[in-house]
Amino acid sequence: MSAESDPAVSVRFWGVRGSIPSPGPETTHYGANTSCLELRADNQILILDAGCGLRPLGLKLEEEFGANGFEATLLITHTHWDHIQGLPFCASAYRDSNRIRILTPPGRRAQILAALENQMQPMHFPVRFGALSAITALEELPAAGKSIGHVRIAATDLNHPEGCGGYRLDVDGVSVAFLPDHEPYHSSTLRDAASAGAKAAEKRLAAFIHRCDLLILDTQYDEAEYPMRRGWGHGCVADSVALAIAGEVRELVLFHHDPSHSDAKLAQILARAEELIREAGSSLLVRAAREGDEICLSPAPPSGTAGPVALSCS
Numbered sequence: 001m002s003a004e005s006d007p008a009v010s011v012r013f014w015g016v017r018g019s020i021p022s023p024g025p026e027t028t029h030y031g032a033n034t035s036c037l038e039l040r041a042d043n044q045i046l047i048l049d050a051g052c053g054l055r056p057l058g059l060k061l062e063e064e065f066g067a068n069g070f071e072a073t074l075l076i077t078h079t080h081w082d083h084i085q086g087l088p089f090c091a092s093a094y095r096d097s098n099r100i101r102i103l104t105p106p107g108r109r110a111q112i113l114a115a116l117e118n119q120m121q122p123m124h125f126p127v128r129f130g131a132l133s134a135i136t137a138l139e140e141l142p143a144a145g146k147s148i149g150h151v152r153i154a155a156t157d158l159n160h161p162e163g164c165g166g167y168r169l170d171v172d173g174v175s176v177a178f179l180p181d182h183e184p185y186h187s188s189t190l191r192d193a194a195s196a197g198a199k200a201a202e203k204r205l206a207a208f209i210h211r212c213d214l215l216i217l218d219t220q221y222d223e224a225e226y227p228m229r230r231g232w233g234h235g236c237v238a239d240s241v242a243l244a245i246a247g248e249v250r251e252l253v254l255f256h257h258d259p260s261h262s263d264a265k266l267a268q269i270l271a272r273a274e275e276l277i278r279e280a281g282s283s284l285l286v287r288a289a290r291e292g293d294e295i296c297l298s299p300a301p302p303s304g305t306a307g308p309v310a311l312s313c314s
């Protein structure tokens with residue numbers, strides 16, 4: 001993004017669904033592919049999660065770069081299928097001309113490597129993990145985070161069965177947080193919530209996302225569904241809005257849509273989020289993640305007071 005008119009960051013959604021792909025006539029608007037985002041910043045390609053949205057992203061990268069190849073960093077949040085199942089089907093990952101570095105949350109390298117190898121065992125898939133010749137490294141993010149060019153990457157633990165890493169990326173005055181699988185601490189029965197103390201854990205998470213321009217957050221359920229899914233590791237709309245307001249973020253993106261939710265149901269959940277924000281008297285912006293959408297973010301001009309500018313590029 002070298003030209004002055006280019007946004008500092010663009011985020012494109014390739015997979016927005018949780019748990020399992022959900023194709024059909026009732027999901028054509030928001031999309032059916034599982035977790036995968038493409039983030040472009042500082043002339044770099046960052047990929048968040050390798051759900052089945054990675055397959056069409058891989059094809060698009062092939063089309064864009066062809067035989068010249070590309071370099072990308074793939075940040076994986078955790079090992080559940082909906083976050084890794086696209087990698088064996090990513091054509092770009094089999095080409096020597098491409099270079100893909102995988103980053104894992106701190107302390108999770110061995111777990112993620114084992115899962116990536118296991119899902120390509122012969123009983124599951126005919127090609128082994130080692131055939132992904134574009135993968136040049138699989139590294140753990142240091143606990144203190146690290147910078148890749150201008151992009152500062154930090155991670156935090158989320159409240160999810162077997163754990164999940166949430167990421168925050170700060171670049172050139174713009175910040176994006178990606179918390180794809182997370183259950184609110186205060187109402188969860190998960191072990192981490194009880195041991196850490198729900199209030200302290202929520203405070204820590206609000207600090208992690210503080211003043212992000214974009215918070216992409218697990219909002220799998222509505223308020224009627226959540227009590228029946230307590231302990232499953234996912235969030236509901238009221239808690240997502242509350243966390244975004246507590247963190248003073250600019251825009252909340254409802255993510256990890258339940259596979260049983262139709263486009264009409266997702267529109268209802270989005271309307272409920274808007275209602276909750278109005279009731280709270282907050283200026284928080286909100287949208288539901290939709291496959292194919294791209295959000296461009298630029299820092300505010302020096303004299304501006306309104307914060308970074310978010311534009312829907314498509």
Ligand SMILES: [Zn+2]
Pocket residue numbers: 018019035080082083180181256
């Ligand atoms: Zn998931």
Ligand SMILES: [Zn+2]
Pocket residue numbers: 078080160164181
């Ligand atoms: Zn998960």
